Amino acid sequence: MSATPPLTDPRSAPGGQAVTVVPGRSALVLDSPHSGTAYPQDFQPALGLATLRHAEDTHVEKLYAFAPGIGTAWVEAHFPRIYLDANRDTTEIDTSMFDAPWPDPVTTDPAVLQKVRLGKGLIWKCTDEGLPIYDRPLTVAEGRARIDRCWRPYHAAVAQAIDAAHARHGYSLHLNCHSMPAVAASHATLHPGLVHADFVIGDRDGTTADPALSLALCEFLRARGYGVDYNHPYKGVELVRRYGDPARHRHSIQVEINRRLYMDERTLAPQPEGFARLQSDLRALVQWLLEVDPRRLRGG
Numbered sequence: 001m002s003a004t005p006p007l008t009d010p011r012s013a014p015g016g017q018a019v020t021v022v023p024g025r026s027a028l029v030l031d032s033p034h035s036g037t038a039y040p041q042d043f044q045p046a047l048g049l050a051t052l053r054h055a056e057d058t059h060v061e062k063l064y065a066f067a068p069g070i071g072t073a074w075v076e077a078h079f080p081r082i083y084l085d086a087n088r089d090t091t092e093i094d095t096s097m098f099d100a101p102w103p104d105p106v107t108t109d110p111a112v113l114q115k116v117r118l119g120k121g122l123i124w125k126c127t128d129e130g131l132p133i134y135d136r137p138l139t140v141a142e143g144r145a146r147i148d149r150c151w152r153p154y155h156a157a158v159a160q161a162i163d164a165a166h167a168r169h170g171y172s173l174h175l176n177c178h179s180m181p182a183v184a185a186s187h188a189t190l191h192p193g194l195v196h197a198d199f200v201i202g203d204r205d206g207t208t209a210d211p212a213l214s215l216a217l218c219e220f221l222r223a224r225g226y227g228v229d230y231n232h233p234y235k236g237v238e239l240v241r242r243y244g245d246p247a248r249h250r251h252s253i254q255v256e257i258n259r260r261l262y263m264d265e266r267t268l269a270p271q272p273e274g275f276a277r278l279q280s281d282l283r284a285l286v287q288w289l290l291e292v293d294p295r296r297l298r299g300g
Contacts, residue, residue, distance in 0.1 A: 017078065018150050021157045024073030026290050027169035029161045031075040032177045033086040033154065033239060035060040038078040042142065045082075046135035047127070055082040055127060057179040058259065058268050063275070064177055066283050071290065073161040077154050082124050082133065084146040086154040087176070087237045092121040099137040104144075118187050122151070128185035155242070162243050162250060171249035173213075173289055176239045182260040184233070191233045198226040198261060202236035202254040208244025209251035212297040217253065220288060224281050251294055 034057035045052060061076050068074045077086055091107040094116050107113065119126035123143060126132050158174075166172040184194040201218050203209040218228045236244075236254035244252030259265050262275040 019078065019153050019157050020074070020076045021161065022068040022074040024068070024071055024161065024165060025168070026071040026073075027165045027172050028071070028286065028289055029073040029075070029158070029165050029172060029174045030064055030067050030177055030286075031158050031161075031174070031239065032057065032060045032064065033077045034081040034178060036077045036079045036081065036083075039080055040083060042145075043083050044136075045133050047131060047133060051127065051131065052080070052082050052133075053268060054265075055124070056080060056268075057177075059263055059270055059275070060177050060179050060257070062270075063257070063262065063279050063282055064286075066279070067286055070283075070287065072286060073165060075154070075157045075161055077150070079150045082127070084150045085120070085122055085124065086151055087239050088115075088120075088122040089238050089242075090122060090147055090151060092116055092238075093123070093143070094119070094121050094125050097123065097125055097134070097138050098140050098143060100140050102140060102143070114190060118190075120187070122147075126187055128181075128188035130187040155239075158239060158243060162252075166250060171293065171295055172251065173292070173294065174240070174243055174250070174252040175289075176236065176252060176254045178234075178254060178256045179259050180234070180256045181265060182258055189233055194233055196233075196256075196258050197229040198258050199228045200232070200234045200254075200256040201228060201230050202234045202240065202256070203231065203244070203252070204236045204241060205231055206246075208236055208240040208246065209253045210246045210294050210297060213251055213292070213294045214253055216292070216297065217285070217289075220285060221281075224284070226281075246294075249295060 091105050093102055093106050095102045124133055162172045162174055180196050184192050186192045199221050201214055203214045218230055221228045234256050240252035240254050262278045263270050
C-alpha cells in the first residue's frame with residue numbers, strides 16, 4: 001500500500017504556495033529548485049518518507065538564507081524534487097509511467113533520454129539507488145497537474161526575476177543552487193560511483209555563461225581551499241539552459257555543493273562547524289558576484 005507522507009516542514013510552503021519569490025535589487029538571481037520539503041498529499045509513493053527525503057538538495061535554502069538580505073533575488077521551490085523536478089523540461093517524460101498515452105510533446109534527444117532512462121526525467125520513476133517510487137501507474141491528469149502547479153510557476157518566477165535584474169542593470173547573473181552526494185549513486189548520474197569534488201560549476205561548456213565568469217568563480221572557491229570541477233560531471237540542465245544567454249549578457253551558472261561539507265548524508269542533520277564555514281564562504285562568493293560586471297571581464 002502506498003505510504004503518503006505528510007508535509008515535513010509546513011513552514012516551507014507558506015500559504016500552500018509551491019514557490020517563494022523574494023525580489024532583488026541587484027543583477028544577481030539565485031534559485032533553489034530541489035530543496036523543497038512540502039510533500040503533496042496527492043503524491044502517494046510506495047516508499048517511506050525517510051527514503052524519499054534523500055532525493056532533496058537538503059538545507060540548500062538554509063545555506064543561502066543570507067542572500068535576499070544583501071540584495072539578491074531569491075526563488076525557492078517548496079515541492080520536492082522527487083515529486084516533480086523543476087530542473088527538467090516538460091518534454092522529459094517517461095511515458096511508460098502513465099496509464100494512458102501521454103498527449104503532449106516528448107523529447108527524442110538521445111542525450112536527454114539518457115537521464116530519462118535512469119528514471120530521472122521530469123517526474124522521477126526511481127530513486128538514486130534505483131528503488132521504484134510508485135507501485136501504480138500515474139494518470140495523465142496527475143502528471144499534467146504537477147506541471148501546472150509546480151513547473152510552470154517555478155519557471156515563471158525564475159524568468160521574471162532574471163528579466164527584472166537584466167532590466168535594472170543591463171546584465172544578469174543567475175546562480176542555480178544545488179547540492180550533490182559525496183559519491184554518485186547507481187541511478188543518480190551517468191557516472192555511478194564517482195567521488196565528487198567540493199564544488200562542481202557548470203555552464204554547459206560555456207553556452208549559458210561567459211567562461212571567463214565561470215572560471216573566475218572556480219578560482220574564487222579554490223582560493224578558499226575547495227576542490228572545484230568545471231562542467232564535469234554536471235554541466236547544468238534546464239534552468240541554466242533555458243535562461244542563460246551570454247551573448248545578451250544573461251549569465252546562468254549551476255553550482256553543485258558536496259553535501260559532506262555541511263551535513264551528515266545518512267541522517268540529513270547539518271554539521272554545525274562545516275555548515276558555518278561553508279555559509280561564510282558562500283556569503284563572500286555572493287558579495288563578490290554583486291560587484292562583478294561580466295561585460296568587463298573581457299573588456300566587452
